[in-house]
Amino acid sequence: MQDMSGFPLELTGENKPMVSFRKVRKSYGSLTVLDDLDLDVSAGEMVSIIGPSGSGKTTVLRMLMTLEEINGGVIYVDGKPLTHMEKNGVLVPANERYLHSRRSDIGMCFQHFNLFPHMTALENCMEGPVQVLGLSKAEARDRSEELLEMVGMIAKKDQHPSRLSGGQQQRVAIARALAMRPKVMLFDEVTSALDPEVIGEVTNVIRQLVSEHNLTMLMVTHQMGFALDISDRVCFFYGGKIEEQGRPADLFGNPQRERTQQFLSAVKEAV
Amino acid sequence: MNIFEFAVQYWPRLAAGTGMTVAQFFLAAILGVAIALVMGLMKLSSSKLLRGTAVTYIEIFRGTSLLVQLYWIFFVLPLFGFSIDKFTAGYVAVGMNIGGYGAELVRGGILSVPKGQWEAALAINMSPAQRMRRIILPQALVNMLPPWGNLMIELLKGTALVSLISVADLMFETKQINGSTFLSAQAFGAALIIYYILARFMVTPFMRWLEAFMARKMGRA
Amino acid sequence: MFDWKWEFAWEILPRLVSATGNTLLAAGAGYGIALVLGLALAVAQRTQYRVLTFAVREIVEFVRSTPLLLQIFFVFYVGPQFGIRLSPWTSGMIAIGVHYACYLSEVYRGGIDSVPKGQWEAATALNMTTVQKYRRVIIPQAIPPALSGMGNYLVGIFKDTPMLSVIGVAELIHTANAIGSEHYRFLEPFTMVGIIFLAISLPAAGLIRLFEGRVRLKLGLK
Ligand SMILES: Nc1ncnc2c1ncn2[C@@H]1O[C@H](COP(=O)(O)OP(=O)(O)OP(=O)(O)O)[C@@H](O)[C@H]1O
Ligand SMILES: [Mg+2]
Numbered sequence: 032m033q034d035m036s037g038f039p040l041e042l043t044g045e046n047k048p049m050v051s052f053r054k055v056r057k058s059y060g061s062l063t064v065l066d067d068l069d070l071d072v073s074a075g076e077m078v079s080i081i082g083p084s085g086s087g088k089t090t091v092l093r094m095l096m097t098l099e100e101i102n103g104g105v106i107y108v109d110g111k112p113l114t115h116m117e118k119n120g121v122l123v124p125a126n127e128r129y130l131h132s133r134r135s136d137i138g139m140c141f142q143h144f145n146l147f148p149h150m151t152a153l154e155n156c157m158e159g160p161v162q163v164l165g166l167s168k169a170e171a172r173d174r175s176e177e178l179l180e181m182v183g184m185i186a187k188k189d190q191h192p193s194r195l196s197g198g199q200q201q202r203v204a205i206a207r208a209l210a211m212r213p214k215v216m217l218f219d220e221v222t223s224a225l226d227p228e229v230i231g232e233v234t235n236v237i238r239q240l241v242s243e244h245n246l247t248m249l250m251v252t253h254q255m256g257f258a259l260d261i262s263d264r265v266c267f268f269y270g271g272k273i274e275e276q277g278r279p280a281d282l283f284g285n286p287q288r289e290r291t292q293q294f295l296s297a298v299k300e301a302v
Numbered sequence: 303m304n305i306f307e308f309a310v311q312y313w314p315r316l317a318a319g320t321g322m323t324v325a326q327f328f329l330a331a332i333l334g335v336a337i338a339l340v341m342g343l344m345k346l347s348s349s350k351l352l353r354g355t356a357v358t359y360i361e362i363f364r365g366t367s368l369l370v371q372l373y374w375i376f377f378v379l380p381l382f383g384f385s386i387d388k389f390t391a392g393y394v395a396v397g398m399n400i401g402g403y404g405a406e407l408v409r410g411g412i413l414s415v416p417k418g419q420w421e422a423a424l425a426i427n428m429s430p431a432q433r434m435r436r437i438i439l440p441q442a443l444v445n446m447l448p449p450w451g452n453l454m455i456e457l458l459k460g461t462a463l464v465s466l467i468s469v470a471d472l473m474f475e476t477k478q479i480n481g482s483t484f485l486s487a488q489a490f491g492a493a494l495i496i497y498y499i500l501a502r503f504m505v506t507p508f509m510r511w512l513e514a515f516m517a518r519k520m521g522r523a
Numbered sequence: 524m525f526d527w528k529w530e531f532a533w534e535i536l537p538r539l540v541s542a543t544g545n546t547l548l549a550a551g552a553g554y555g556i557a558l559v560l561g562l563a564l565a566v567a568q569r570t571q572y573r574v575l576t577f578a579v580r581e582i583v584e585f586v587r588s589t590p591l592l593l594q595i596f597f598v599f600y601v602g603p604q605f606g607i608r609l610s611p612w613t614s615g616m617i618a619i620g621v622h623y624a625c626y627l628s629e630v631y632r633g634g635i636d637s638v639p640k641g642q643w644e645a646a647t648a649l650n651m652t653t654v655q656k657y658r659r660v661i662i663p664q665a666i667p668p669a670l671s672g673m674g675n676y677l678v679g680i681f682k683d684t685p686m687l688s689v690i691g692v693a694e695l696i697h698t699a700n701a702i703g704s705e706h707y708r709f710l711e712p713f714t715m716v717g718i719i720f721l722a723i724s725l726p727a728a729g730l731i732r733l734f735e736g737r738v739r740l741k742l743g744l745k
Binding site for chain 1: 639641642644645647648649650651652653655659660663664742743
């Protein structure tokens with residue numbers, strides 16, 4: 032049993048982070064994927080995560096979405112523990128019921144969209160609000176249509192995903208996640224599965240989110256230019272650790288660590 | 303009387319019935335495989351007549367019930383002058399029925415062999431019969447063995463129907479014992495267990511072994 | 524044909540037609556039980572309760588490897604030994620329903636397994652409960668690939684209903700048998716039963732394929 036005494040039951044204070052990873056460990060069998068990860072993200076901050084393949088970027092987002100259990104440490108969201116819950120004054124691993132009460136704070140967009148193929152674009156967006164949040168159909172429809180409008184997909188709202196291009200599907204997926212009104216949005220390589228000519232339509236939506244909404248966002252990306260443009264902070268992952276992090280201009284313009292330099296020059300060469 | 307005491311007392315009859323079931327199973331399996339091969343190949347033939355015959359056979363035997371076929375063969379065929387004893391009627395009906403299902407597996411297996419194999423065999427100037435026998439069928443066999451495993455279980459279960467024309471198989475003996483003792487749970491329970499052992503620990507392992515054996519022979523493992 | 528008597532065939536036709544009704548009823552009711560119970564057996568094998576998963580797996584294997592005929596006898600005769608008397612129809616429906624539930628559970632399992640992992644994850648990201656995930660996301664996608672298997676077993680259950688005759692359910696074979704022993708003529712009744720089976724199961728197979736296409740279209744899956 033892990034000693035939980037170092038972890039507070041709640042984060043307090045003026046500047047408490049929206050998301051906080053505290054000594055988070057993740058391993059698959061003998062393979063340690065993340066090692067004592069500490070990462071705080073403030074409310075409204077946009078953090079980009081970059082790094083070589085297999086460095087644990089996706090794993091960070093999946094743990095936050097509760098798609099993976101963690102093997103050590105605690106993740107806090109909006110001041111309250113996410114991976115753990117209080118029981119008689121101590122933190123114990125969260126049960127499914129507790130997770131259910133917290134998960135709606137977080138939304139996620141996937142590399143392969145994962146839209147529900149048997150529902151139209153609009154139905155995809157309405158599904159969570161109606162089934163999970165208990166909104167009326169009319170309310171959910173208004174909310175979903177507004178979001179589909181925002182991502183430029185209102186004209187295709189009655190199409191099934193199989194009739195949409197990758198870029199269009201990804202925009203619907205973003206609207207679907209936003210329809211749950213999450214406090215934190217996660218993007219895992221949302222442009223990696225797209226044809227080059229439609230990447231722009233998705234990045235523009237994210238750009239718009241950053242400028243017009245005060246969402247907290249974590250984004251894994253291989254598009255360095257995009258990360259440079261829109262992030263408040265960039266984290267470079269290497270071997271399950273944050274090797275270096277900082278303002279985008281600093282990290283891209285003047286990387287301090289050798290591995291960061293190597294990675295960035297390798298990426299530049301590839302382009 | 304618990305099931306063990308029951309087994310001790312009635313084992314000779316259960317064993318005799320099991321022996322009959324196994325005999326029916328083997329004879330029906332041989333007949334079924336032979337029919338499946340012939341009908342499967344005929345359905346792929348370019349001759350309309352052969353193809354039509356195969357389609358008719360397959361549709362009739364897959365479209366009606368095994369029990370209907372069994373009764374027809376046993377009660378109706380003699381009216382046409384083919385007198386047939388119950389032992390033969392039993393495995394013939396089961397075999398012919400399984401042959402209809404097997405024919406589709408044979409056909410599917412043959413179609414699953416890549417076109418390049420036909421062409422390669424043609425390129426070394428093999429006759430159509432040689433092509434089929436030496437090149438296509440062996441590969442088709444490996445591809446279709448897994449579904450044959452399921453079909454063999456169906457065949458084993460199908461043999462239980464022969465009890466209804468009084469072939470003294472396991473099902474028949476069980477019913478007789480039940481009729482004279484009224485120990486239904488023990489009698490039918492014991493039979494269920496015996497069928498299960500035959501299916502799970504004999505037929506299935508044998509088919510798995512055959513799959514592995516054929517795959518090895520074909521250099522696929 | 525040799526000794527075929529049209530007059531006799533004509534005379535027994537009404538009885539066979541009404542027996543066909545019973546056969547269809549038995550097939551339909553048995554299939555209804557199998558559809559629902561099969562889904563429960565499939566989902567039970569996907570829970571995290573190891574003991575339950577293992578037990579259900581073994582039961583399904585057992586039922587699938589033993590003859591339906593024997594199971595019908597078992598259900599019908601074992602009850603009375605313990606003071607539970609079941610009518611032929613009830614025991615028949617239990618036996619055939621459970622038997623085909625085990626087959627259908629495998630079909631459902633295949634369908635559920637064919638739903639990509641990302642669909643489960645997207646449903647989790649929307650904070651759905653397990654029941655909501657199955658009902659709203661997984662099952663609708665698991666059904667289309669399962670349809671052809673489900674259709675095959677519908678025809679299968681129809682063809683297995685003659686076994687119910689052994690406990691006295693008055694379906695086709697039972698009726699044909701009765702007619703045969705009353706008139707000492709088996710040619711017409713058994714042949715006609717065969718033809719009735721063909722006349723139903725062949726078009727049914729075609730209809731099922733048609734229906735399959737419809738469902739896929741309706742769910743927007745190409
Ligand atoms: N389910 C799993 N079982 C075993 N190992 C896993 C599993 N998922 C991820 N891993 C391993 O964890 C490590 C980190 O994976 P992760 O997907 O987080 O990498 P990533 O940084 O997102 O890489 P990429 O840029 O290729 O997407 C990798 O070594 C991967 O092989
Ligand atoms: Mg990744």
